[in-house]
Amino acid sequence: MKKFIKIALFWAFLLSSLSASGYVNAVKVPGNVAHLTPESKAWLSASFSEVTLYPQTALKFFDKTANEMNANNKAKKVKIKALYDGSNLAFLIQWNDATKSVQTKESTTVYGDGFAFQFPQNYSDAKELPYIGMGSAKRAVIVHLAKATEGVYEPNGEADVYHQVNKGNQNLYNEELKAYEQAVAQKMQKQYQRDFISEGFRSMTQIRDNANQAFMQMSYKDGFWRGVLSRTLKDTYLDLSKGAFPVAIAVWDGEKKNRDGLKLLSSWIPVKLVGISGGDKLIEDLTTPVSGDVANGEKLAVENCAACHHYKDQKIAPDFMAPNLSNIGGYATKEYIKESIENPNAVVVPGYNIKAHPNSAWYSLDEQGQRVSTMPAYDWMDEKSKNDLVAFFSSMKEEE
Known part of the structure; x- marks a missing residue:
């Protein structure tokens, strides 16, 4: 028992020290990480790494009020963990937010909090990674985006128009109306999640062919958001199984009218799949401090x-x-x-x-x-x- 405790403490120390080295360690765990929630106990297997996000100021946003609300934005630290099971990869992100902002379907001026993970499609050379702002020509990125929203019904690809009609316009009463409302509730999306492929501004295209399997979830408690992204390590669009890969992270604060490019975002952060060889050059290139006067x-x-x-x-x-x-x-x-x-x-x-x-x-x-x-x-x-x-x-x- 003492030997087991010593080994456990050694690995805990090793993982915590590595988490401060400028890259994130994805720890391999038994079981399936494809549908972890923010509360899953599996997250105890990994240590948090801190990542700093910065205000996007390359382009000015076309909303005077929102610009004024975000004029003095500072850098923000978020915490992330990563796990993988051999086939799937999962991230947990945690960040403080004093207000829980949820986008509603009754207003076009209320915005939800949100987060996104972005991966370069080709990361063989750290010197030629895509532009951090949704990729660039011939340097595509995959973006996974989640927002805090009310449940909303959207077309589901099944030519189902019936359940999109407002209940007040349905010729239904009493039990029939209740049954209709229950059917809509079952079909509606409880939370906004989208997956995109992009080669820069105005080129983002939603992935709809089911070749990209991803799951996202958000939960808010005690002034903190916790969000999860789970996805396959390898699919038609992306191969993240090569030992190490870069990821970029963004968060939005709905209370300050954040949306689109008005956000906080990170640089490319290397993620190491612990136990899989490869990726050392990528990590070195992305973590070596710049030298110059x-x-x-x-x-x-x-x-x-x-x-x-x-x-x-x-x-x-x-x-x-x-x-x-x-x-x-x-x-x-x-x-x-x-x-x-x-x-x-x-x-x-x-x-x-x-x-x-x-x-x-x-x-x-x-x-x-x-x-x-x-x-x-x-x-x-x-x-x-x-x-x-x-x-x-x-x-x-x-x-x-």
Whole structure:
């Protein structure tokens, strides 16, 4: 018995120490994790890892009230755990929220709290991961999204119109009406969950072919949300069985009118499948601190970037001209920042509606219809200067 306790304490210490190493350990457990709930005892097998989320400020949201409510948003720490059983993978996320916000069907101005997990379809090279904002051209992501909503009936693919009709318009009374209401309650969705594939803004497409099996659930208690995502390790769209993979996380606060791009999000976080070899290079690339002279990088940014981009106290550029870089270090990897400096065409963020801001187009189209960034390439810079710029912009992020 003493030997068992010592072994258990050793593994508990090991897992807790690993959880602070910059990546998340997914622990293999017996049984099936495909339908775990936030209260499942299986979660006791893993330790929490802290992940920091940052306000999305690259693009300004088109809602004056919501922008005012979120103007002073700070970074936020969430806790996550991960388990797998050999066929399925499950995440538990926990974050504090003073208010429980539930989206109702009676209002279009009430928004629900929510969370999402995002996975890159191809993560063979950490230097070429998709853009954190819903992917990028030829770099697709899979997004699992859950929101706190009232039960709502939606078309179910069975051509069932009858149960969508308001009960007041049904020619039913007494027991027949009660039976109708019960049937609607059984068919309605108790909670909003959607799975998407995306290659950037305006390209998100819901996955409806059942080739992507995922389950999500949310519960609120004592000022905390706890959410679960369970999905297969490998399916038609995604293979997460290679030892390690990246994940990005986002949360929405409905009380502050969060929805769409108005959210807090993380950078790409590596997840290690404990017991499966592989993925060491990915973890190393995503967790190795950036090296460079931050002070010199700031000087170079003023000389080369401030004419178009807003960041920190630099506001001389016209609004909407280019992405705001105030939190770029919070949700962009150092590899992405460097790639954007050397080759802006590699990932082109679409930006605002070009008809609303015709003088602030972020890209043009070439003869093949491919997006070409309006930002010039800075591949002419020497390596030290580029690294210094990366170091500076990696430091650009809100405090907690």
